[in-house]
Amino acid sequence: MEAQTQTRIERRDPANVMRLSRLGSFHQCRLSFMRQLTRRMARENWSFSRPVFDIDDTGVGTAVYTAQGPDRAYSLVAFAHDLPPEKRSDRVIADAWDATFALFDGIPTKADIERLSKNVPLQEAGRVSETELSLSRANRSVRLWEHVVDALAAGQQPDLNQIYQVGYLMRTTAVYGSGKFGAADREKVADRPETQAPFQVEMLSVYLTRTFVRDLVQHMAAVKGGDHTAKLDPDIARWLGIGNSTGLGMAPFIVNHPVLFNNWVMAREEALARVRSVEIASPAEIDKFQELFQRSQLSISWWRSEHPIQVSKLADLNADLHAISSYLATKGLAEAYPWDALINWSETALSEEGQEYLASLILEPYEDLVDGLASCMADSRSEAFVIDGKMPIEQIRELIRDTHDWALDLDWAAPENCARAWYVSEEKLEPRMGERFEEPIEDYEQPLAPARDASAAYSALSDWEDTKTVAEFLLRHPEHRHTIRRAQVARTAPYGEIRDNTISDKVLPIDMLRAKLSFFGATHFDPRSDRWVRICMYSGAPYPEELTSENADLWVYPQATA
Template sequence: MTEVSRRAPQVVMRLARLGSMHQSRLSFMRVLTRRMARENWRFEKTAFEINDNGVGHAVYTAHGPDRSYSLIAFAHDLPPEKRSDRVIADAWDATYTLFDGVPTGSDIERLSANIPVQEAGRVTNTELSVSRSNRSVRLWEHVVDALANGHQPSVEKIDAVGYLMRTTAVYGSGKLGAADREMIADRPEFRAPFQVEMLSVYLTRWFVLDLVQHMADVRARESGAEAVALDLDIARSMGIGNSTGLGMAPFLLNHPVLFNNWIAARENAVQVVRGVQSATAEDISLFRDVFERNKKIAETWVSEHPIQIEKLAALREDVEKVDGYLADADLNAASPWNTLYEWAEEHLSLEGQEWVASLILEPYGVLVDEFAEGMAADNTATFRIAGAMKIGDLRALLREIYGWAIETDWTAPASKARAWYVSEEKLEPRLGERFEEPIEEYEQPLAPGRDAAQLYQALAHWSEDAQVADFLLRHPEHRHVLRRVQIVGRAPYAEIRDNTISDHVLPIDMLRCKLSFFGATKFDPRSDRWVRICMYGNAPLPHELSNENADYWVFPQHEKATA
């Protein structure tokens, strides 16, 4: 191995770079499908009691080596005027819970009174997640109608949307009374982050495909005909959509240790692969194959948002540059991946650089997959303030981590133009205009850079040898950011090194960063504050999941030249 330094937080943790990240081997969907295939999980549908109006419940159970988990899905006949993706909605096309084990009839009866009403209901610690979804109405109707009339739906129409239903929330970790994360964190299958939610979505996809087929069968039967079965290749191409807005953006700021562990795992993986001294013929072949398949993602990735259109144009130029590089490069030479990465740093956009950083990991599961085991976080110890810390040490930390913030002119309106708050009407995080709306008194503590600069200023007259505890007795208003500084001192990737309330902050950068760790591709921003994605598109269906298809499904198949 070649000695290669890990990328510095000052480089990685800028919003523009975080907003250019791509899925990788460490993305949570792929972590789950690899595990389920490796451990030979078994899947079965144990109930499908849906009537001709599309109302009822179904149960899908995943049997792991030690435990079983069941998705209980409730289907509803939702009037069009009630269909809304907002968090304040009170009705959906389908609602779900991931149950710990196999439910009894009494469990289903209890949950039928609670899951369909979501926030208005309550669940217990046998429920691991609560979720809901709405149909993509035009595509749903097209698929039902096509199958009912004896032919397959349009592949072009399906590719343009990618999903039949989109989730509007997948709640876990104690929401509505569901099991707290601590109750399941020591289970191997849930050790990596968001595995409960990823399993819920994977099983939801199965249910949605069954439901659309059921509704097509009903429609055909009503006309005295027989529907055709949805082609497996078409079924596999569809995932589950998701509309993600500002509610997710504060997550990265509110979970600094967890965020650090995600980024650190990826950076460790990139460092290890860049340090590979020589690549085998098999490694090179796999990399070139994945690169070719990724070119199709870049070609078919579309967006109507100006920012993403510009980034896509840059990415496509980058793809051509990498194509040219690989045509001439000798990947059998020493340190081929470090050479490629350093070339990318010099010649590609941030989008292209992060694309390459993810791609070089693909041949090296044996080196990097284990980093997923360290991506969860126990915050208990890290949230204790070290009161004996000397003020001099605190000052040094502030200068190292928040030097950019200390140098920012926080009296300038542009530096603090925005404010994060929670909307009373929508019950969602919002980013408002500080000088145009009466929101400042409701501001959430989501501007750590500004708060760190204020802390640094408040320390001006304190002795280097004074203790933090003494300072906080006088100035308790700085407690929250002082704790944060100490956390970042131990977890260097915990902090975004940018102004989160400036006049040019783009919340979609935070959204994309988080969603890339979920494993999303083809991000489609609808504004600078919300984005649509598709999850599990092209993933193997439960009955066909194997070690051979459990990992690289995320990359489109490409047509290889034939002699």
């Protein structure tokens, strides 16, 4: 039955959506970048090959995995290393890894592979060229790796419970794209259909990396077990995702890219508004929601964390699942505007973790309403950053109030409101956050406190006549250019500004990390501190040889195995 849209439910207020506690409760959804990629590859019937797999008995060597789309090919060039345990670290300051990778634009020649072999294993210390689209590295999850190798070598399958608890055999510690270390700039691929959506290069790199890791663990088991080695059961292999350790380097991204981040959040909010506007849910749509609600609970049962913040959120989420079950059993979804009623109920009955889980889940039965919004998630509007100098002072004041009214009365000299400062580390050129009053970092502070800057600009505007122009103001106060630009950008990017203090003594950078990673499609967020988090990617996804239109999308929701 085709979805009916009668009364239009508006998008949620940015003032509520863009609070860090809510952004830090986002979940993957139909618009997640991984699912966009797998749907496209299946729809376009991409083909996959492994032209090179030259790995020796110590697990050292080279492999190449090629993905051929309708117009061009992409190849993951993988280098496996024999890493001593004492060298294995998820820290960005590490200088050696179990495996290193580059995503090559096309099919590499022997000369290309030779060149990459001298640079990719060095990561930051090496250099790649514009024929490389991304650079990455990964380390083994040692306990699970050894268990899988030993089990297969003994002719047995690995223990599914151990796989559920960990979720991956390797975790990436960085996947660099967009021009880092000499790799191709975003502009090179931005107009290609398959990479027009955000982060498709990086998602393809991780997807192929997962296949390499599966093949490598099978190879190492065969080295150990010889003819007795079992082949890893595809139904078990499917639940081996790729882990990721993400730290503060990712957090400033959503501050520094207000238009892009707006497009992500606005697409999700528009999808939610469209589904909430459906007047009558068909039996098939209700059944699909109910099925995926049940399947999602299995995934949540595998979600583990020892961090007190996430432990509390998981307890809330599990309580929310019971509340949702009771709601569905008593009220059901047969009334008019059932999804709007469900979301309205959730806003007072559930935690933010549960509210955002439900906001993602109700999108699933409505691919016709939702999936087309993926084309709106890239940022190609460079003109949005051009300052309108003719704008009168009265209007720019109003724009600042619209996005930062909550910040204008804060005492920005109070220690609790400016306790933290963002800076860039000299050693790794990576963003860091430190304690302003305990470390000598203030002179190196990065402009990652838009709320404080908005308050300062608003104060500087207070003595200006309403009819004066922005151009006149900026001639006298050029230090406020970036704030004026952001305020003007917000006219067409209402979800581009975080409505919280990013330098307070209570800020949790993991909220920023999770907001971004949820759009990647990550699951099982496991904070290791307030500044870095582990996640899982592609758990449940079909491998290249299994990929079809039937399994290309809902793989994120597990089905119980017998």
